Amino acid sequence: MSMFGRRKIKKVAEKEHIISKEVPFAVEEAYKSLRTNLIFSLPEESSKVIEVTSSLQKEGKSVTAINLAISLSKNGAKVILLDCDLRLPTVARKLRIEQKPGLTNLLFGMNKMHEVINHHISGVDVIPAGDLPPNPSEVLGSQNMKTAIDHLAQHYDYVILDTPPVGVVSDAVILSKYTSGVMLVVRTGRTTLENVKDAVDTLKLANANVLGFVMTDADEKKQYYDKYGYSYKQKKG
Numbered sequence: 442m443s444m445f446g447r448r449k450i451k452k453v454a455e456k457e458h459i460i461s462k463e464v465p466f467a468v469e470e471a472y473k474s475l476r477t478n479l480i481f482s483l484p485e486e487s488s489k490v491i492e493v494t495s496s497l498q499k500e501g502k503s504v505t506a507i508n509l510a511i512s513l514s515k516n517g518a519k520v521i522l523l524d525c526d527l528r529l530p531t532v533a534r535k536l537r538i539e540q541k542p543g544l545t546n547l548l549f550g551m552n553k554m555h556e557v558i559n560h561h562i563s564g565v566d567v568i569p570a571g572d573l574p575p576n577p578s579e580v581l582g583s584q585n586m587k588t589a590i591d592h593l594a595q596h597y598d599y600v601i602l603d604t605p606p607v608g609v610v611s612d613a614v615i616l617s618k619y620t621s622g623v624m625l626v627v628r629t630g631r632t633t634l635e636n637v638k639d640a641v642d643t644l645k646l647a648n649a650n651v652l653g654f655v656m657t658d659a660d661e662k663k664q665y666y667d668k669y670g671y672s673y674k675q676k677k678g
């Protein structure tokens with residue numbers, strides 16, 4: 442297969458996971474129930490800054506963060522999504538917006554807040570990663586980052602943070618102190634119990650509020666048949 446062919450297939454596959462008119466109904470429904478569960482698990486009085494992370498790479502963090510943001514926004518909330526993966530950012534590419542200016546440009550005083558906010562067609566406001574710094578952990582743990590999150594929390598119902606994996610770098614753990622809760626993505630058939638335990642322990646050591654787990658890459662077909670079988674049995678009985 443040619444390089445071009447491979448890239449094209451990957452692009453289409455990735456696009457299908459982001460909530461849009463083309464995405465299957467069941468997928469949008471799954472993110473709706475995630476939204477509901479999230480709303481119920483959040484402490485009521487706190488600001489709603491939610492970090493999405495996972496133990497390992499490529500578990501579906503960014504897709505989960507994006508779809509959660511879109512789903513909350515479709516429910517009428519004012520939502521902003523920040524790409525806090527300053528190592529391998531993907532939010533801009535997935536949403537087809539420019540990657541800069543973004544978060545780092547804001548934090549370094551090169552741009553104003555309104556210049557880095559992208560009003561995405563989905564209804565979600567997005568701050569892409571921006572220029573990649575040599576010291577992401579320090580940038581994310583900075584006072585300027587805290588100030589930016591606090592400011593956004595005052596103007597939005599939800600601030601969603603997409604982050605790198607806990608088991609690889611400390612960025613997500615550092616960021617967790619500025620959030621109301623952390624959502625842990627677990628990829629079915631890939632993430633081991635040990636991986637999940639390690640991630641939870643690391644986050645808890647930093648006093649993070651682990652809200653719950655999101656399973657990605659679940660077998661849709663199997664779920665479909667299970668559900669179908671169940672309703673079929675009910676009808677008979």
Ligand SMILES: Nc1ncnc2c1ncn2[C@@H]1O[C@H](COP(=O)(O)OP(=O)(O)OP(=O)(O)O)[C@@H](O)[C@H]1O
Nearest residue numbers: 454455458497498499500501502503504505657658
């Ligand atoms: N719920 C899902 N079911 C099936 N595939 C998914 C799901 N969510 C994401 N994917 C796919 O998994 C791949 C990785 O997704 P994504 O980029 O969101 O992972 P990530 O954890 O953010 O990766 P990274 O560690 O590089 O930041 C993508 O190809 C994406 O389309």
Ligand SMILES: [Mg+2]
Nearest residue numbers: 502503526531
């Ligand atoms: Mg990612």
